[in-house]
Amino acid sequence: MAGCLFALLSFSQSGSVNKTAEFxxxxxxxxxxxxxxxxxxxxxxxxxxxxxxxxxxxxxxxxxxxxxxxxxxxxxxAMPHDVNVHLAFRVASFGDFVSHLDQLSIKYRKSIRDAAKGTSVRPDGVHQLYFQDPDGYWIEVNDDKF
Structure with missing residues (x-):
């Protein structure tokens, strides 16, 4: 029993078990x-x-x-893509980015649940909007400051 415990402790202390995957x-x-x-x-x-x-x-x-x-x-x-599956990017100036989208005539929506044109504010105060790339992949842009 002591040998098993030692082997277990040695394995867990090596660090190879507790590594977290990174994106x-x-x-x-x-x-x-x-x-x-x-x-x-x-x-x-x-x-x-x-x-x-x-x-x-x-x-x-x-x-x-x-x-x-x-x-x-x-x-x-073209394949349909659900807005719940999206890439998210943050920008330093949300207002400037919205103006940029308007200048490029990119259609965007308020949120996942609200398809109306515009932007929204999450409960944590982060501004956000959603739009699609040429193949219909959804993209969120926000001003998260984390």
């Missing part, structure tokens, strides 16, 4: 790679980064210090 990337599968890449650059201001495939089917963007968005071509038809 790496998210992927959107698109019909028109250039149109989608232009959208993410122009609308969200994302920075393109090198991708290893070099096959003309991938565009990668930096979306945080170590996180990425992978845009991959090959979809043959």
């Amino acid at each position: 790496d990337h998210s992927t959107v599968f698109v019909r028109d790679l250039q149109k989608s890449a232009d959208f993410y650059e122009k609308v969200l201001g994302l920075e393109r980064i090198a991708e290893p495939f070099k096959d003309g089917r991938h565009v990668w963007f930096r979306i945080g210090a170590h996180d990425q968005l992978h845009v991959v071509s090959g979809a043959t038809e």
Whole structure:
């Protein structure tokens, strides 16, 4: 019994069991790679980064210090996407971003539950809105200050 306890303690102290997974990337599968890449650059201001495939089917963007968005071509038809499944980005100036969307004629909605045009304020005071990319993937933009 003492040997089993020692082995158990040794294993748990090694640190390999309690490691937490970290977010790496998210992927959107698109019909028109250039149109989608232009959208993410122009609308969200994302920075393109090198991708290893070099096959003309991938565009990668930096979306945080170590996180990425992978845009991959090959979809043959538009698929319906539920607004509850979305990518969320935060911006420093929510008002400026709303003006940017208006200038680009991007349609947006108040919230997950309210499809009316506009913005909303969550119970924690964060302003938010939702819109779709060219393939119908939902995107939330907010001004969370965490």
